[in-house]
Amino acid sequence: MIIQDLKCNRIENPLGYALSKPRLSWIVEPGAEGATLQQACRVEVALDEAFLNILHDSGKREDIDSISYVPELGLAPRTRYYWRVHVWTDRGEAASPVAWFETAKLDEPWTGRWITPDWEEQSVHPLLRRGFSIHKDIARARLYICGLGLYEAELNGQRVGDEYFTPYCNSYNNWIQYQTFDVTGHIRQGENVIGAMLGNGWYKGRFGLSGITHGYYGKHFALLCELVITYTDGSEDTICSDKGWRCAPSHILDSSIYDGEVQDARKYTEEWSSPSFHDAGWDGVRCLDIDFNLLEARRSLPVRIKEELQPVKVIHTPKGETVLDLGQNMVGWVRFKNKAPKGSIIQLQYGEEMQEGCFYRDNLRSAKAEFTYISNGQPDEVQPLFTFYGFRYVKVEGWPGEVRAEDFTGCVVYSDLEATGTLETSNPMVNRLILNALWGQKGNFLDVPTDCPQRDERMGWTGDAQMFSGTACFNMDCDAFFHKYLYDLAQEQATLGGIVPLTVPSFGLNEQDSHTGSSAWSEAATVIPWNLYLHYGDKAILEQQLSSMKDYVDWIRQQDDGSRLWNTGVHYGDWLALDGDGEFNPLGGTPTDLIATAYYAYSSELVAKAAKALGKDSMAADYFKLSAEVKAAFCQEFVTPSGRLAADTQTSYILALFMDLVPESFRPRIIEDLRRNLEKNKFYLQTGFVGTPYFCRVLSENGHNDLAYRLLLNEEYPSWLYEVKMGATTIWERWNSLLPDGKFGELGMNSLNHYTYGSIVEWMYRNMCGIQPLEEAPGFRKIRLAPQPNPLLKHVKASLKTASGLYESAWSYEEDGLHYRFRIPFHAEAELVLPDADIKDITVNGISLEAGSLSYKEEDRTVNMVLKTGQYEIIHSVKQ
Structure with a gap:
């Protein structure tokens, strides 16, 4: 048995972070002893590594949860605190290694001057x-x-x-x-x-x-x-x-996030x-x-060089250009070995794509994205210091002699986030899509969750962040990263009377135009905190953000004339959906007031849930009531008495179903209307930023899992795999960022590294592999394990390192039936849901379910059983 992953505020041994209330967490690996349950725990905090000067001793207690423990401490400035954990289980006990956290200056005054x-x-x-x-x-x-x-x-x-x-x-x-x-x-x-x-x-x-x-x-x-x-x-x-x-x-003559850097090494x-x-x-x-x-x-979190890539080839273009191909759209820079004579000028230009065999970067708009180096004649390794680039290709000019791939290294730079999730399927193109979403996260999680990392933008758009936040938390431990972003969001919001800016930081965006927030974008204030709570089980994010969440919904309520509709202001709608007017019109066909009112109801409900989790029952009741009123207004305005939605768009149906906006009696018709809309569009999506993240989840959870797989596996435009077929190594901003002939579509707003549509990966974890966190047991202490296989994929496997430990879920179609493999971590449990099953056809670790010791129940051809800590191989014997 091993105690590992000791973290304070979800950071390993944090030095000088904001630590007003240290939150300690750890993971227990059961090991060969086969421990399954924690019986008691003890946490000690001391001023020395030998624990001679102990400041806090919880004693042996049964109520301590490894997801988050807050010791009672009065913190001093510039002080290191050591801590350790002792755990008693049903199979013995174990002690952790020593971890630490160290405070910064706290309230100590500065003696230095600016x-x-x-x-x-x-x-x-x-x-x-x-x-x-x-x-x-x-x-x-x-x-x-x-x-x-x-x-x-x-x-x-x-x-x-x-x-x-x-x-x-x-x-x-x-x-x-x-x-x-x-x-x-x-x-x-x-x-x-x-x-x-x-x-x-x-x-x-x-x-x-x-x-x-x-x-x-x-x-x-x-x-x-x-x-x-x-x-x-x-x-x-x-x-x-x-x-x-x-x-x-x-020796740095100029530096710019957009334009690059100029270095004169002679200086x-x-x-x-x-x-x-x-x-x-x-x-x-x-x-x-x-x-x-x-x-x-x-x-x-620190931003570091997290990976290094070697160029896969050197290209000599029809225009006579020399271009490095890194093989991957990445963020960072190229480091090179300087051998140039004194006074030589080496220039690198960065771009995402080649066009007609030549270097190209018009989609970067005004961003120069260059690095200029004037050699001092001395051997050295050279890289920029104060800029970064989003790129796959690098044009090299002024290089003395032959340009060799081995003289260059791609430095991949992003915030120091721990990878937590892995996914693999039988389809290589789907595997590439999964990687594309992950690389999009790496490239855009550089201190701020940006929309894109290459052109003259690179801003922390709130809509992109909230739409991808669920996927982000499956891919990586994003708790501390988003804590900072949301703290900044609340700071900006406090100066705007509750309005959530479109970007965080805003860089004056609200001052420059008439925008005062937009539905689905401003929902970063409510959706991201709730996602963090679900994934990491720590109420600290709700404590930090509840006022921000509430102030945002209260601001919407101020726009409400009593109708409980949100039909004022400027909204981006279903951004870049394909059902709007014109091929490159960014506004989709779903009415913006329908989207805004849907999110009004959804955010109100999230405020209520957050308040309830914090024990603020009166506030929770108020916002549950508000959410119910908005849902009723939504139905009155946008749904006929027979359950027909006013807008026949995929996103309209998706929001109504996902956000539970309509009575249960209306759901069958709305589900059927969504299916008919898909059929009308030859079973291809037409959704944009708002509808796409929830699309496959809605289908799988409403009886159309087959259509979710069909959407995933479509290979022609518009689809996820169309991008993969076109050579994408990250997620595109538009479904048609590149046209079938390989040429760029619209250039005014066309990024090849824009992660929003990568939110399909959340469906893969939640539905395809079935790993679903529960509101009543956040942090994956208990989960609903409900994989939804489909023969279009032969096998799938996922692993997820959660706040409670490592889960694994895999399935494969074999000759004797459908095989499942699961792993449940220490002191956790999963409610396994197997649809279209009969208990007589199920074996667990080689023993029939009926003869085994697992508790189970069968209802409507669905078998439910509870899986405790351990590893399971379950075979559902069915003919395929």
Whole structure:
């Protein structure tokens, strides 16, 4: 028996994060002992790794849940806390390894000052530096730092940490994150030097939906830091940013999220990495007045180089271009080995697709997406520092000699998210689709859940995030990632009177146009918190976001004239659906007031459920009542007395069924009308961003599982596998991003890495493989295990590492019938639902169900049984 995956706030050993209430979690693997149930647990927290100075001891208790345990602690600033767990089970006991979490500054005041180069020209990228001496033995050292727009810190010529794009992207006018780094190993006896390099980033660079906004949040480079050194005798020294620092222009001539980066290595000096700092020729700095109240401990997960890819080939195009093919649409950059003579100019241009055999990037709109490097003649490995690209292809110019694939490496960059889910089927094209959705998540989960990572946009669109959030949580542990995003959302919302902005951060989008939120987009405020609660079982997200959820629904209610309809404002509708007017018209055919009213009911119900989960029964009753009133208004406005929907669109039917908007007596007709609509469209989808995420789920859960598989496996346009046939390695923004002849469709808004339609993967986990979380037991402590096979696929298998442990679900069609394989984790259980089954035809681990020990029941040709911790092979003997 092993206790593993010890996390605090869903992060392993978090250093310097916002930790007002540490939430501890862990997973027990039963091992060879075959433990199935937890009988008791003990959690200890101490100030030392030997647990001599214990601050919290829960004692041996039966009520502790490994999904989330909150110890009673009064936290001190800049303090490391160690914790461990002891578990008693039905087959023995086990102790965990020691984990830790460390606080940041908390309410401790800053002694450092915000500094900036004392230059008139604020476009010059600076180096900032100062020296200091150490003459005592060091116990530990921590660097508390923030730089605007982006920073990279160094100590004695060593890069601090392995993160990129610190201090990350959020609404800087509401809060600014600082990071904490353990730099004990960087400091030496005698002379030392600390420094930082600054770039434009989101804060002061060209960024925003208009594509022309410069410095929306700030106009000046700025640095704030405190290096706190604790000696073995218990004394401390603090090296602060102040007027004593010096600055000089760096070798980065320009940087931009959209346009790329220009480096002149001839300007790089070895002095930058030398501990002997002589500031002759360096300029002074001045202090800036930036509100210290904006500073908060980090919430963003680190952004790191998570993978590396080698180019699969070097292409020489009909135009004479030399192009690297990475074989995968990815996000990050290409690192290369420099061998060019001094003064040589190497330029890389990044693009997603080739056209007519040549390099192409018109779909990036105004984004230049370039990297320019001027060589100093010295061998080096070169990469950008303050930008990223969305690309598969890289055009290389100015390279000395032959361009060889082995001289380049694709650095795949995204937030440090743990992979939790895997899926595999008998169909290679479906497997590629699953990978495409995963790569879309990797590319767009770079601190903010962006819509696309390549063109002059790359913003945290709320609609894309909420529509994909369910799939995201199956693919990866997204709890901490979305905690930060939703915190930022609530900060923005508080300044807008309850309106949820279209993008988070908004970058002034609400100021630039008439939009005041849109249904399905603004639902990020309600849908994402509820999805996190279902997946991770931690009420902390509901506690953090309940006011935001409630304020959003209350804002809708203010637009309501008593009719309980949401028929005001500007809405995006079923974005990019194919049933609208015109081939490239982004607005679908489903009336926007129908969609808005549906989401009004849905969000009201989610607020009620969140309130109920938190024990706020009066609030829950109020919002359940509101939701019921909106549903009644929906029926009065959009449904005839005989159950006919006013709009004959696939999305209309899908919303009515998925959001339970109509009486039970109307459902059969609406289901049949949806089927007829599909038949009218030759069983191809016509849905956009709103209808697509729920489409196959609605079909499978309403008696048309065969049509769900048919939609999945369609290979012609419009379909998921059409994209795969066309060579897609991520999810497209449009069903027809590329036309059958391989040419781009509409260019004004056409991304080849736009994950929303990848939400089909949630259906694969929930319905195809049957792994469904339950509201009454969130965090997968109990699940409904209801796989829905179809002979169009011969076999399928899924694994899912949940907050409760590892689930596995697989099925395959064999000669003797349908074989299922399941794994249920420790201290968990699943209600297995097998449709079209007879107990006489079922064996469990080689024993007939009737003769075995499992509890079961049979009703309407459906067999239900309860599976406890363990592994099961179940055979349903049927002729196929």
